[in-house]
Amino acid sequence: MRKILNFFTENAVLANWIMLIILMAGVFGLYNMKMRIWPKMELNYINIDVPYPGASALEVEEGVITKIEENLKGMEGLEGVYSSSMDGYGNIFLIISSSQPMAKSIDKVRNIVSSVGNYPSGAETPVVYQETSWNRAMLITIYGPEDVSALKNVVQEFEDDLLRSGKISQINSWGLPSRHIYVEVLPESLRRYGLTINDISRAIGSANLNISSGAIVTDQERILIRTYSKQYEAGEIGNIPVYSAIDGTKVLLREICTVEEKWPDNVFYTEVNGQTAVGLNIMYNNNEDVIEIAEAVDAKIEEYNEKYEGLVTFEPFIRDVDEIETRLGTLTKNGLIGLVLVVLILGIFLNIRLSLWVALGIPISFAGLMFVIWTMGITINEMSLFGMIMVIGILVDDGIVIGESIFYQWEKGGKSAMRAAIDGTLDVIQPVFVSIITTMIAFAPYFFMYGEMGGYVWQIGTVVVICLGFSLIEAAIILPVHLAHSKSMSPDQKRHYLREKMNNGIVHFIHNIYGPFLRFCLKYKWAVMSFMVAVILTLAGAFMGNHVKAVFFPEVEMPYAVINLEIPSGTSASISDRIRDDVIDRSLAFAEEYAMPDKGYDNGIVNYVSWSNGSTISIFLTLIPNEVRNFTVKDFSDQLSQNLGFFPEVESITVGGESAFGGNPISVRFLSLDYDQLIKAAELFKEELKGIDGVKDIQDDTPLGDREFVISLKPKGEALGLNLMDVTSQLRQGFYGQDVMTLQKGRDEVKIIVQFPREARKSISQIEDLPIMTPTGAYVPFKEIATYTIERGIKNIRHENGYRSIRVFANLDDSRNDLNVVLADINDDVIPRVLSQVEGVSKSFSGQSEEVSKMINSMVFSMAMAVIIMFTILLFQMKSFAEAGLVMTLIPLGFMGSIIGHYIVGIPVSFISFLGSIALAGIIVNDSVVFIDKYNKLYKEEGLPVEEAIYQAGIQRFRPIIMTTLTTAIGLGPLIFQKSIGGQFLIPMAVSVAFGLLFGTTITLLMLPSALYIIDDFKKMRERRRDKRTDKQYLPDFEAEKNPDPLPV
Helix, strand or coil, X not given: CHHHHHHHHHCHHHHHHHHHHHHHHHHHHHHHCCECCCCCCCCCEEEEEEECCCCCHHHHHHHHHHHHHHHHCCCCCEEEEEEEEECCEEEEEEEECCCCCHHHHHHHHHHHHHHXXXXXXXXXXXXXXXXXXXXXXXXXXXXXXXXXXXXXXXXXXXXXXHHHCCCCCEEEEECCCCCEEXXXXXXXXXXXXXXXXXXXHHHHHHHCCEEEEEEEECCCCEEEEEEEXXXXXXXXXXXXXXXXXXXXXXXXXXXXXXXXXXXXXXXXXXXXXXXXXXXXXXXXXXXXXXXHHHHHHHHHHHHHHHHCCCCCEEEEEECCHHHHHHHHHHHHHHHHHHHHHHHHHHHHHCCHHHHHHHHCHHHHHHHHHHHHHHHHCCCECHHHHHHHHHHHHHHCHXXXXXXXXXXXXXXXXXXXXXXXXXXXXXXXXXHHHHHHHHHHHHCHHHHHCCCCCXXXXXXXXXXXHHHHHHHHHHHHHHHHHHHHCCHHHCCCCCCCHHHHHHHHHHHHHHHHHHHHHHHHHHHCHHHHHHHXXXXXXXXXXXXXXXXXXXXXXXXXXXXXEEEEEECCCCCCHHHHHHHHHHHHHHHHHHHHHHCEHHHCECCCEEEEEEEEECCEEEEEEEECCCCCCCCCHHHHHHHHHHHCCCCCCCCEEEEEEEECCCCCCEEEEEEECCHHHHHHHHHHHXXXXXXXXXXXXXXXCCCEEEEEEEEEECHHHHHCCCCHHHHHHHHHHHHHCEEEEEEEECCEEEEEEEECCHXXXXXXXXXHCCEEECCCCCXXXXXXXXXXXXXXXXXXXXXXXXXXXXXXXXXXXXXXXXXHHHHHHHHHHHHHHHHCCCCCCEEEECHHHHHHHHHHHHXXXXXXXXXXXXXXXXXXHHCCHHHHHHHHHHHHHHHHHHHHHHHHHCCCECHHHHHHHHHHHHHHHHHHHHHHHHHHHHHHHXXXXXXXXXXXXXXXXXXXXXXXXXXXXXXXXXXXXXXCHHHHCCHHHHHHHHHHHXXXXXXXXXXXXXXXXXXXXXXXXXXXXXXXXXXXXHHHHHHHHHCCCCCCC
């Protein structure tokens, strides 16, 4: 190493050239790197979609889903099968093992699905596809015109313009139904002409077509035979003949039917601020840059708002891209703060010029990082930025230690700048190298984490390891070269009065305050250790006793409150509209209390948007921005929930404003083949949850469906030659409608549907009186040949690995109860009590607990291996089991400081806190290794007495240890106290590092010296015992020589 340092210090230009190459490569990588919200990844999921128009959820399950699931059994690499059967549609979701090639697995699934040959006649062809990693950049709402057709035309124009820009490749629109051409015929008309809906559908299908009939091939040319009779407009379709008589008379479609292109009846429209609206989800894939997409969309929004000013409004309602922009701002701000603090703190402890050279390690390390991750295909995203923010605090630690050592050699040793640079680096390079390597290894669990988050967090570890690698290169080679030739250690540099005063103050503190206190701690080492152990046990007791809250994932406060209304399935659109309007009116009246007129807000609610998904009405309330308002979304939501009042048509209302990774904190899935027992278990469990304090928003994923008209055939119907298929098909054609064909009109698909008009489909009596055609052509009223019952159907039937399943989920108010306590109570007491009351039902945890379980199980082995490797490296460095074990012991002790920090700041300990604690472990190892290395050199190489060696190690290493603590802890301060939405996710990590460091530094400077002294006492005690054994072993020989036996006579 000395030869390398000599070479570079004598050839400083080469070191500077290496630095410039790293910086230029970093700029190149950053310029070409894509930005995303989440890391790009290939999903090991396969979807099977099966449309089955008009079928009930039970029909979809029995006719399609169960058949496919049975055929999938035994497929190689299949880890999980989850399905959902709904009215008119079925979906099967497959989880494939990561060891299986996805292309091969998709082919297998397609072959299996196509081999199922007995699908119901009404079911469409199943579609098999791999789940793709599309992500949303933003949600745009467009509203203004009352005419829905005019709104649609404007939306299509805007959407086409976005796609033509070349920046956006995927836009998902929602809010408007599809237009259809309805051919409506009264039952009386059918009877008058002796027709059925089948006859009308056949007439349209036979006449409305374009068809090729081959070609005539002459000697001169080839003439195609074609028919062009397809009509696309309602008026032209009305001229299609239904039948023709022998005398040439024709009955046209318009003579017996009403033909009209229109929007569907009974539709619940999306609204923004009370106006009909359309939503556009702007998506991006693995190869697109979310920032570029956002800029292109923002420009188009501005352009179209000017173009349609006063007529149509285009505005982003949710900007997912703000998350990455906030993280970038956080990284930039904290990076600049870190640089400034490093310069200031090092300027106080050392000098300004030296501090600038040390701080240069941050941009060099990040430049190297940018180039390497660009070559690896890693993007700038939530996880990589998280790693960058995390590593900022430890990037300059090695530079601080080496820089301080060089400065100490020059200032105290009287050496030249070049000699001080070499000797100072060599003095600490080994412990610095060990501390960097052990920190890298501490991040190993990030690479072996399973579960949904495991596919993301490996990038955090990658970023940290690469950054630390470049930081070590910069600190070990480039920094010494710069300092060797820097004027910061020039003998003729000007004296600075302020600098000398600060230095004298620091020296005074070290020698007159810390030094005597360290002497005191060494004198009463056992008392110090006992006190520290008492503090640690107290903190551990506080944590285990739930005085410090713990959650799996922190709840991130969103910029809006969400109201979800569950209404009975089948509720008419008019009633749904009235319910929505009532809820919004009450919410706006309530939010007047949260107005901030001095900030320009006359109401706590700024905007609101509502839409419906089946029987669920969702209302998003955008509140005053987080940076401005003086209330939290959680408080607003809780108060709103209490003040909304009662709505008789609504089955349940939930109001919330938090989002947590991994799903609901409480989520249990019940499995069974007996659906009645399954429902009973779910209801019993929901009742149990109501009795647990703090549990709220209790729901399940299987709401009741529409009321169903269930038909049975009478003996008279059978006697007339009818069967259930004859009766139900005639009812279906009239009331549900029969799809004749789909016309492609521009970019829209328009279906032709034949059915009864709305006025003939409004009451049960109309079914009872409906004439049913018998096989002889006669008509008989429905009520004479069939009977019926009305039952409540099932809206959604879910399966998990072949079993029917119901998931019960809920949220928890962590201010009233602790999640770990609640989950333990549920697992140990509640669920056994529920299962004892049902038969054939089992359970599995899902949601956050399932996600955390996957991660913990996958991390146990990797963490154990990391600890073993770290201990082995420390053992090579220190050559002492006791000292290496002492360093490893300090790591969990530093976590206690993190717990104190969470208690002070008032946030729960979470998995994100644990991620921050890994960075904390690296810094604690760094400080303790440097301290022990200095102690060993003073004690073993220079021969100082053990107490004096420990004391001098504390005095000489006080400055670098304090500097690493202050630069990291103070640099994370702005992150801890920021209020931005994106920053909330990072606060637990920052608290873990900052407060853990403050506690860990105290341990390193006070407890570590006392522990080293105690270890030495044990070593000496062991040596004395060994010496005594040795003395006893040789004592008989000594006595024999002293008193020899008398010579024989």
